Amino acid sequence: MAQETGDKNDVKIEPEIKKVATDSMPTYEMPVNLAVVDTVNIDSVKTDTLPKKKPLLEEKVLDNAKGYRKYNTKENKIYLYDEAYLKYGDMELTAGIIIVDLNKNVAYAKGIVDSTGTYTQIPVFKQGSQDVxxxxxxxxxxxxxxxxxxxxxxxxxxxxxxxxxxKENDTLYYIYNTKITTSSHPDDDPEYYIKIKKGVLVPGVKVIAGFSQMYFYDVPTPIAVPFAFFPMTSEQKSGLIFPTFGEGSRGYFIQNGGYYFALSDYADLAITGDYYTNGSYGLNTQSAYALRYKFKGSFSFNYENLINGQKGFSSYARTSIYNLRWSHSQDSKASANSRFSASVNLGSSKYYKNSLNQSNTSNFLNNTMSSSISYSKTFPEYPSVNLSLTATHSQNTNTEVVSLTLPTLQASVERMYPFAPKEGSKKGIFQNINFQYTLNGSNSIETVDSLFMKKEMFDDAELGFKHTIPVTTNFKLFKYFSASLNFNYNDVWEFQTVRYNDYDTGLNDVVIDTIRGFDRFGTYNMGASLGTTVYGTFNFGEDKKIQAIRHVLRPSVSYSYTPSFDNYYDYYIADAEGTVADYTRFSGGLYGSPGKSYSNSIGFTLNNTLEAKVRDRDSTATEPKKIKLLNNLNFSSSYNIAADSLAWSAVTMTGSTQFFDSKMTVNFGATLDPYALDASGTRIDKFNIDNGGSLFRLTKANLSTGYSFSSKDFGKGKNEEEEEEANPQNAVTGGRTDDLFGVSQDFTDSRAMGRDEENDNEISNESYNNSIPWDLKFSYSFTYTNSARQAKISTNSLMFSGNIELSPRWKVGASSGYDFKDHGFTYTQFRFQRDLESWQLNFNWVPFSTRSSWYFFIGINSSVLSDLKWEKRRPSNQTL
Structure with missing residues (x-):
């Protein structure tokens, strides 16, 4: 009672502050009056006849408070004020005020009102992983x-x-008048919420609710259900994928509906399907997997059975298309001496053109598909050996020609210097002599799309091996010249050769037999090269804007000798007149055939680079700025000493330069022929200048460039290395990673939903940085051909795309292009996007072409509530 009836005149003694730590709670700064209420009653007298009395509380109660701790003996209550703390078992409670009624074993908690009238120190109740x-x-x-x-x-x-x-127990809570939302500000006017009258909450698992109704900014909507189920988990869970509904040329349809399987923490699987009322259907599977520090990858297979027209009519057509994609990459930490990787994209040549699935909208412009699966192994002991196996696939979707190697073997032995000293550097011709051994083996198949993976595909498979032993050496000559000598020996093994029979008058043709069995041929060549580097600097003065220009020239001359291997050639009668022609049985071989032509040629190459030293615009810079005027400008040609005519080859010119702080690269090239043409356009052994023309004839020219820039490039503190991937989903479906061919996106894919919280944090209510973010990309390509006076422009096209954020949450974009040769616009797409915080609104529109379509979508960003959406589309009417 002294605590409650003490003399007011008593001297107040401040409690001593000590650090107290326990095994079950963190260290706190607290007064010495920290109480441990132990209600476990222990009988001091042992008895064999009476059971032990069950304790009032089975565990100790720990409590503390910054302000004061008061124990009222009359009420048998503990009062904790200001940063109050209470712990019992796995239950922790912090609040402004905590009152513990020891008679009822009940704790009451609430916040306190500070001097400004603000309700602070709101209670925090923790039990296990739950936090309320x-x-x-x-x-x-x-x-x-x-x-x-x-x-x-x-x-x-x-x-x-x-x-x-x-609260009924740790796993069951009854809730009344509940609001559920994914808004980032649920307590401050959320843009939407679902109101539940009554329900049951299983923490971290689910909410089972009765009548539920959606509200927008506290305004009720007609969107309501008599009962609802809400998953409440941060882990992957299996579940249904809600489909997309629409209408198109093949009737009403549902797309991308199916089931998601959360197989484990390391892999998942989604199986979805499409169905159209005219009988067309599709099946899609997609899986991703990863094992930390080992590997990661993804796999997908898509199949569509497409029907056009009505059965029984001439317009009826039915076809099947498919596409298989697999990506696998090994972590660099997984193995130091071996590596496995895969990048597979194969299927029907018309898959992208005819696919009805929304996710392939812009990929119909793809005209190639390629794949590569490789395994490499290094044996580090000297001499080290590198071994690799690679299976490749290349497919032209226009010609439907498919080329495969199943597989390609490559093995090489480390370069060895047999005459080099064991210590010190190598000097001279003799010590720099080195050689190595390389083995290439391949099983090559070329077929067409209709025969792919059928028995006929393997009928024309070619198997061969090539052994290569290069011997080289290099040395300095006259101090300023670098010289090299080389000798190469190749030994080719073939398992299929040909034999040309004499002309058959009955068949009116030459019969060619294919001979199965081992055969081989060997070739060799040798050469030498001599080159140097010349520097030229032109100084204009440090007070000039352009202080200096440096020109670097790298001229080189090379010599090559290849003998004639006519011993591998035979003869046959080619026609009824008895014309004799020659052939080699290795014709059409996997690694070529031995040459019959004797070659003895000299090659000339001149490489140029041009740099400038200019005064930096930044007045604080102490050094001038270096810029490249020409990245490279190369000229090359050759002269065949053994040729009796047309000894000079065409001069090839290639080059590149940069603009706008090296962000725009321009590549250009040309082919210049010194020989003239006759009246029929045939190249003749007469120089063009001697035929009344110029020194060279321009036979081919090309120019290509691309540039990407944005508002960030004109702001302060820009990151020059920042490079965003405009549309990563295009890459997943086998398309381009930029948006020059438009954006391919299925907004209904709940696995792709979710907000970019990092971008959300950048959005503020300020003046939007007094700028409007935007970006622009373009790509230009030009090719000119004049090999036989046709003076034809082969390609002349411009592709461009741009995006602009009209406000922090409004974004519009467009992708298009123009073909100056055929005078028409390329695939054009307009995009509109509205970020509604918890919601997202998208509208994509392709205004013209056979792929004209539009797609409207509005839905919740959260993957849990992704089925709350509304969409409308008009798909393209492309036919098979």
Whole structure:
């Protein structure tokens, strides 16, 4: 009673502050009056006849408060004020005020009102992994049942706000007047929420609710259901994927509906399907997998059975298309001496053109598909050996020609210097002599799309091996010249050769037999090269804007000798007149055939680079800035000493330069022929200048460039290395990673939903940085051909795309192009996107072409509530 009836004149003694630490709770700064209420009654007298009395509380109660701790003996209550703390078992409670009724074993908690009138130190109730922030609560510390008022908690992606919660046990809560939302500001006017009258919450698992209704900014909507189920988990869970509905040229349809399987923490699987009322259907499977520090990858297979027209009519057509994609990459930490990788994209040549699935909208412009699966192994012991196996696939979707290697073997032995000293550097011709051994083996198949993976595909498979032993050496000559000598020997093994029979008058043709069996041929060649580097600097003065220009020339001359291997050639009668022709049995071989032509040629090459030293615009810079005027400008040609005519080859010119701080690269090239043409356009052994023309004839020219820039390039603190991938989903479906060919995106894919919180944090209510973010990309290509006076422009096209953010949450974009040769626009797409915080609105429109279509979508960003959406589309009317 002294604590309550003490003399007011007593001297107040401040409690001594000590650090107290326990095994079950963190270290706190607290007064010495920290109480440990132990209600475990222990009988001091042992008895064999009476059972032990069950304790009032089975565990100790730990409590603390910054302001004061008061124990009222009359009421048998503990009062904790200001940063109050209470712990019992796995239950922790912090609040402004905590009152513990020891008679009822009930704890009451609420916040306190500070001097400004703000309700602070709101209670925080923790039990296990659950964390609840209510306005106030009362809980039985023994049974752990209780009532929570104004509860605020996060369950997975959901923010749950409940007026009253009745806690039954650790896994069951009854909720009343609850709001569920994925808004980033659930307590401050959320843009939407789902209101539940009554329901049951299983923390971290689900909410089972009765009548539920959606509200927009506290305005009720007609969107309501009599009962609802909400998953509340941050882990992957299996479940249904809600489909997309629409109408098109093949009738009504559903797309991308199916089931998602959360197989494990390392892999998942999604199986979806499409169905059209005219009988067309599709099946799609997609899986991703990853094992940290080992590998990661993804796999997908898409199949579509397409029907055009009505059965029984001439317009009826039915076809099947498919596409297989697999990507696998090994972590560099997984193995130091071996590596496995895969990048597969194969299927029907008309898959992208005829696919009805929304995710392939812009990929119909793809005209090639390629694949590569490789395994490499290094044996590090000297001499080290590198071994690799690669299976490749290349497919032209226009010609439908498919080329495969199943597989290609490559093995090489480390370069060895047999005459080099064991220590010190190598000097001279002799010590620099080196050689190595390389083995190439391949099983090559070329077929067409209709025969792919059928028995006939393997009928014309070619198998061969090539052994190569290069011997080289290099040395300095006259101090300023670098010289090299080389000798190469090739030995080719073939398992299929040909034999040309004499002309058959009955068949009126030459019969060619294919001979199965081992055969081989060997070839060799030798050569030498001599080159140097010349520097030229032109100084204009440090007070000039352009202070200096440096020109670097790298001229080189080379010599090559290849003998004639006519011993591998035979003769046959080619026609009825008895014309004799020669052939080699290795004709059409996998690694070529031995040459019959004797070659003795000299090659000339001149490489140029041009740099400038200019005064930096930054006045604080102490050094001038170096810029490249020409990255390279190369000229090459050759002269065949053994040729009796047309000894000079065409001069090839290639080059590149950069603009706008090296962000725009321009590549150009040309082919210049010194020989003239006759009246029929045939190249003749007469120089063009001697035929009344110029020194060279321009036979081919090309120019290509691309540039990408944005508003960030004109702002301060820009990151020059920043490079964003405009449309990563295009890459997943086998398309381009930029948006020059438009954006391919299925907004209904719940696995792709979710907000970019990093971008959200950048959006503020300020003046939007007094700028409007934008970006622009373009790509230009030009090719000119004049090999036989046709003076033809082969390609002349411009592709461009751009995006602009009209406001922090409004973004519009467009992709298009123009073909100056055929005078028409290329694939054009307009995009509109509205970020509604928790919601997303998208509208894509292709205004013209056979792929004209539009697609409208509005839905919740959260993957949990992705089925709450509305979409409308008009698909393209492309036919098979």
């Amino acid at each position: 922030n209510p306005d106030s609560l009362e809980v039985n510390i023994k049974t752990q049942k209780g009532l929570v008022y104004g509860s605020r908690t996060v369950q997975g992606e959901m923010n749950v706000r409940t007026q009253i919660v009745k």
